[in-house]
Amino acid sequence: MNLELMVSSFPLLLEGAVVTLELFALTMVLATLLAIPLAIARVQPAWWLRWPVEAFCQVFRGTPMLVQLFVVYYGLAQLDAVRESWAWQYLRTPYWCAVVAFTLNTAAYTTHVLRGAIEAVPRGEVEAGRAFGFSTRALYQNIILPRAVLLALPSYGNEVIKTIKRTSLASAITISDLTGVANTLVSRTFSPYEVFLTAAGIYLVFAYAANYVLRALEFRLSRHMHAVH
Known part of the structure; x- marks a missing residue:
């Protein structure tokens, strides 16, 4: 194992990691904002509200993420309505195509999660609110x-x-995120093991940090359940 290569590639991989974090943050914010109204519509009795949301979720949960990314990146450019709209200044770039594809995919999964959570809210609490x-x-x-x-x-x-x-x-789609930079370094150094192992370590740190923040948030929101009586 070439430790010197791992150390020297680390700063370049961090530059790509910044792009990864930007994509992740934008995706989660936009997907969550989209998923909340979709989840509310999904639990409504009216079929004309439920069915379009269900169809959206089935399409994006039932097809590969990579295919969705290619459809957005290569497919939207084929539509005259898109090229002539205000959105074209964004959708002509790989970065915003990735944001759109990731957002729609994540929103579909998050809608499914929130729908289940809304349906799991105790009916007694809802009825108590109506009584007030x-x-x-x-x-x-x-x-x-x-x-x-x-x-x-x-x-x-x-x-x-x-x-x-x-x-x-x-x-x-040619974005120099963490994996994109790792691919570039591998093509230059012909050392995939060291480069991708370093990149994997950075992804692991991101995942651990996100898990820690979410667990802390969950504990904070449910602190009344942990109170000693």
């Missing part, structure tokens, strides 16, 4: 969503870890 005269909006703001967030955190945490690893696919 809460509107549907007030019920979601004050009872259903706060409770659902706590219930969803373990599964949501798994999705966060998956998204960190999923960003490695961005290198397939």
Whole structure:
């Protein structure tokens, strides 16, 4: 094992890691903002609200992430409506195509997680809110969503870890993220073992940090359950 190569490649890999973190952060923020209204629509009795959301989730959960990335990157450019719209200034670049693809995919999984959490909120708590005269909006703001967030955190945490690893696919469309930089270094040094082992270590640190933050958040939100009576 060439330790000197691992040490010398580390600064360059960190530059790629910054891009990875940017992709990850944008994806999680946008996907979560999209998933919340989709999850609420998914649990509504009206079929015209539920079915489109279910179709969206089935498509993005049932097809490979890499295929979705290629469809967005290569496919949207074929549409005149996209090329003539304001979005083209963003979608003409690999970076924003990756953000769109990752966001839609992650939103589909997060919607599924939140839908299950919303349905798991005890009916008694919801009925108590209605008894106090809460509107549907007030019920979601004050009872259903706060409770659902706590219930969803373990599964949501798994999705966060998956998204960190999923960003490695961005290198397939020429983005110099952590994996993209690692591929470049391997083509120069012909030492895949040392380079990819170093990159894997950085991904592991990211995953561990995300897991730690989520566990701390879960403990904080449920601290009333840990109180000593």
